[in-house]
Amino acid sequence: QKFDFAMIGLGVMGRNLLYNMADNGFAVVGFNKSAEKLKALEEDATPGTKVKGVTSLQEMVDLLAVPRKIILLVPAGAPVDEVLGSLQPLLQKDDVIIDAGNSHYTDTIRRMKEQAEFGFHFMGMGVSGGEEGARRGPSIMPGGDRSAYENVAPVLKAIAAKADGEPCVDYMGKGAAGHYVKMVHNGIEYAIMQILAEVYDILKRGKQFTNAELHDIFAKWNQGDLQSFLMEITADVFLQKDDKGEGDLVDKILDVAGSKGTGKWTSQSAMDMSVAIPVIDAAVSMRNISSLKEERVAASKLYDTVDHVIPTDKAVLVQQVHDALYSSIIICYAQGLAMLQKASVELDMDIPLQDAVKVWRAGCIIRSSMLGVFYNVCNSNPGISNILLAPEIVELVKTKLAGLRSTVLSAAIAGIPVMGLSNALSYFDAFITERLPLNLTQSQRDFFGAHTYKRIDVEGVFHTQWFSSTAQ
Ligand code: 6PG
Numbered sequence: 001q002k003f004d005f006a007m008i009g010l011g012v013m014g015r016n017l018l019y020n021m022a023d024n025g026f027a028v029v030g031f032n033k034s035a036e037k038l039k040a041l042e043e044d045a046t047p048g049t050k051v052k053g054v055t056s057l058q059e060m061v062d063l064l065a066v067p068r069k070i071i072l073l074v075p076a077g078a079p080v081d082e083v084l085g086s087l088q089p090l091l092q093k094d095d096v097i098i099d100a101g102n103s104h105y106t107d108t109i110r111r112m113k114e115q116a117e118f119g120f121h122f123m124g125m126g127v128s129g130g131e132e133g134a135r136r137g138p139s140i141m142p143g144g145d146r147s148a149y150e151n152v153a154p155v156l157k158a159i160a161a162k163a164d165g166e167p168c169v170d171y172m173g174k175g176a177a178g179h180y181v182k183m184v185h186n187g188i189e190y191a192i193m194q195i196l197a198e199v200y201d202i203l204k205r206g207k208q209f210t211n212a213e214l215h216d217i218f219a220k221w222n223q224g225d226l227q228s229f230l231m232e233i234t235a236d237v238f239l240q241k242d243d244k245g246e247g248d249l250v251d252k253i254l255d256v257a258g259s260k261g262t263g264k265w266t267s268q269s270a271m272d273m274s275v276a277i278p279v280i281d282a283a284v285s286m287r288n289i290s291s292l293k294e295e296r297v298a299a300s301k302l303y304d305t306v307d308h309v310i311p312t313d314k315a316v317l318v319q320q321v322h323d324a325l326y327s328s329i330i331i332c333y334a335q336g337l338a339m340l341q342k343a344s345v346e347l348d349m350d351i352p353l354q355d356a357v358k359v360w361r362a363g364c365i366i367r368s369s370m371l372g373v374f375y376n377v378c379n380s381n382p383g384i385s386n387i388l389l390a391p392e393i394v395e396l397v398k399t400k401l402a403g404l405r406s407t408v409l410s411a412a413i414a415g416i417p418v419m420g421l422s423n424a425l426s427y428f429d430a431f432i433t434e435r436l437p438l439n440l441t442q443s444q445r446d447f448f449g450a451h452t453y454k455r456i457d458v459e460g461v462f463h464t465q466w467f468s469s470t471a472q
Helices: 012-023 035-043 057-063 078-090 105-117 130-136 146-159 177-207 211-223 229-237 262-272 278-290 293-303 314-346 353-359 369-380 391-398 401-414 419-431 438-449
Strands: 005-008 028-031 051-054 069-072 096-099 121-128 139-144
Touching: 005 012, 005 057, 012 028, 012 051, 012 130, 012 146, 028 057, 035 051, 051 057, 057 078, 069 078, 069 146, 078 096, 078 105, 096 105, 096 146, 105 121, 105 177, 121 130, 121 146, 121 177, 139 146, 139 177, 139 353, 177 211, 177 229, 177 262, 177 278, 177 314, 177 401, 177 419, 211 229, 211 314, 262 278, 262 314, 278 314, 278 419, 314 353, 314 369, 314 391, 314 401, 314 419, 353 369, 369 391, 401 419
Parallel strands: 005 028, 005 069, 028 051, 069 096, 096 121
Antiparallel strands: 121 139
């Protein structure tokens, strides 16, 4: 009997995804150069499932049913091209190759063309959910070759997380749509994580809540309208004891955040398309500022003029912060979804927005009860450019804005940085402002560079010889 799928790259995600397929009744082959790793791969598989490890690509290819279906889960960048190069002489026309790593979407566009020239079907596929998700049910975002998608859809549906009984996988669109949707997912992930960190800072530094109290607050929020995976794990983080000494682990962790690039790519792509996603930008910037540890330590001694204490009553502050979180998280999604809507057209991907939201409802890192609401909004307002315009969202955000304003104000006075929350608020205020002061910007552009301007009262393009008080 031939095997259904092969996996190249048996790191945490690859191995768990392979076991997930095997548990769902598919016969799978894993490729790795180390025979020892392959032995462990076979031994740890669920008894009765069909998991085989091979050390040669030729053997892997020979074991697969035709057309072959091969998933790559190797680090983004050059490793993907290396694997594709090694596979090329071994495969036949119509074989399907799926890159399930976090590849940059421009690489995916290039690879789609290259692989099509060899007659292969290539798909870029986002997979979210970490180790647990990969094993028990991830959110899957495939895009690119449509016929290849139809071919592998049954297995993807079987292994994906389920939300209201529906599998969290669907076709995300043409070209690099799969990797693009995953990239924006990660941008939203960065933004929400940043906002959660700010709220933690406000409560801990501004009001001296203990970790045990923080656990209770986040756990309670997770029971209500803020229910989400990130809220749930944040609550758990505060319970973790330090295994190397006294106290809680979170207090011992260095305040320098790493990143693998997907948040930055989201900001870069948004800039290229002239889309504003300032909460995601803030999250990327804050990770960059976090790495300036030495400079921050030095500067803290030069400028430490405020006491970082928020005078607001504890219970009142917790409610304000709850509302700030609720409204700013909606604003994060609004920015990410508006970006997807623009990219769908600009990059000719035809992304069905409601399907992207649908597959994020379970399995992925940004899963949250809010996504059910956004899914309904996308279905009842097809083609909506920004979910903040949907009547259902207006009702939800309206009542929470006062909390966001108070939280940003309190943090500003106490000297607690809230770049994510304040960018969410400023974006929102700008978005709902009928007349922005950018008429002044246009005046200046025309003043120094004759860049012209439009008027509010007369059609056409104008230039003025501006009066200059310093001109001779
Ligand atoms: C997921 C995650 C994952 C991502 C990590 C690390 O959806 O499972 O988005 O794909 O790679 O969260 O990202 P950073 O190292 O950039 O924080």
